Amino acid sequence: MxxxxxxxxxxxxxxxxxxxxxxxxxxxxxxxxxxxxxxxxxxxxxxxxxxxxxxxxxxxxxxxxxxxxxxxxxxxxxETARRWVSAEERVGAWDGRWLMVHTAHLGRRDQSALKLRDRALQLVGFAELRSGLWCRPANYRESSAETRARLRELGLGEEAIILRADSLLLETRELAALWPRQALEEAYAVLTQAMIDSMARGDADDTDAGKEALARETFLLGEAVIRQINGDPLLPDAMVDVAARRKMHETMVAYEAFGRDAWARFQAPGAQ
CATH class of the missing domain: 1.10.10.10 (Winged helix-like DNA-binding domain superfamily/Winged helix DNA-binding domain)
Structure with missing residues (x-):
């Protein structure tokens, strides 16, 4: 869990x-x-x-x-870390098309380059369908050229082949293996509830120890949510509960303001 x-x-x-x-x-x-x-x-x-x-x-x-x-x-x-703020604005309706990236011809001997390529693709929400063949739904609002530029900026390399596919004939279980829906939706629900609970407790403990505990909690929980948002594949609603993901994002916007207030109290003159 x-x-x-x-x-x-x-x-x-x-x-x-x-x-x-x-x-x-x-x-x-x-x-x-x-x-x-x-x-x-x-x-x-x-x-x-x-x-x-x-x-x-x-x-x-x-x-x-x-x-x-x-x-x-x-x-x-x-600036990279703050991309979470605009995450939901970067995706739109999905028309069933796919983005594909072929890297098999690049080889696997250079482990540093391989790790950099894999990390770039994962950060943009691609999953490896077959060895050296990566895919993701083409639901970004940006153009394919802009996605390619972003991938290269992250370390994909100039030699990778990037293309669009009108359809991708996959069994449901294959898709589930690429992007585990249950795990994603569980993360959305658990993180959203954790933020709601944290804000509900609020600043009930106004002691120095209470201020420290709240500052610590907001930092750690906020980081966990931002990691989830920035690393999320941003799948369309045919593949994941988009409403749950958006609720997590909206809650994080409120939680960021709550966290700033908690840290202001922690840093206020007189606080230990």
């Missing part, structure tokens, strides 16, 4: 970049980052070392001593 509480606690890098992806947060201080890190048992020294490495790698830039803003590399990651 899908468990939304099976969280992996963030590394210093992931924590800082995730929080800086919020449009409202323009810059941060080292002290704030140390305070954030305490929520997840991150040692203050480890957090300060991570900040220095993030600056060196271009994910952050130093504004003044001890204060940071997002850097060029970090902005690319942030």
């Amino acid at each position: 899908f468990d939304p509480t099976d969280y992996k606690w963030p590394t210093p890098k992931r924590l800082v970049l995730s929080l800086l992806s919020s449009p409202e947060l323009k810059e941060i201080g080292a002290r704030e980052c140390v305070k954030w890190g305490r929520l997840f048992d991150i040692d203050p020294t480890a957090m300060r070392v991570a900040l220095g490495r993030l600056v060196k790698a271009g994910f952050l830039r130093s504004v003044v001593r001890g204060r940071y803003a997002i850097g060029d590399r970090g902005r690319v990651l942030s």
Whole structure:
């Protein structure tokens, strides 16, 4: 069963970049980052070392001593992470046609290139029908050329062959194996209910410990939902419960605002 509480606690890098992806947060201080890190048992020294490495790698830039803003590399990651906001706008009605990608001729010896190709295809919702032959419903609003450009930007490579098919004769069980409907719909339902429950509990515990617990919960649950949305194949309603997926997305919009408020209370002067 899908468990939304099976969280992996963030590394210093992931924590800082995730929080800086919020449009409202323009810059941060080292002290704030140390305070954030305490929520997840991150040692203050480890957090300060991570900040220095993030600056060196271009994910952050130093504004003044001890204060940071997002850097060029970090902005690319942030924009990618924020794609969840427009996820439902990117798909429309499905007319039964398919997008296909053929990669079998590219070989499998270069494992790094293979992993990059597979990851690019999975991020855009493709599934491997046969070895080296990937497919997905052609329900994106963007053109095939735009999908191809997005795949190449993610690492597919110029040599992959991309085409459209008017139909794809598959047994229902084959489709189910490509995109497990039950698992997707279970994730939608469980994550939606987890957010609703979290908002219902609200800020009932106004102690410092209560504020910390709520900030931690909103970060971890919010990340889990965003991972689900950004990694979702965005299938049409003939293949998955689109209404349930949209409900999860709409709930996440409300939950993001709820989470921002929880973090504002956690960071307010006087909060420990």
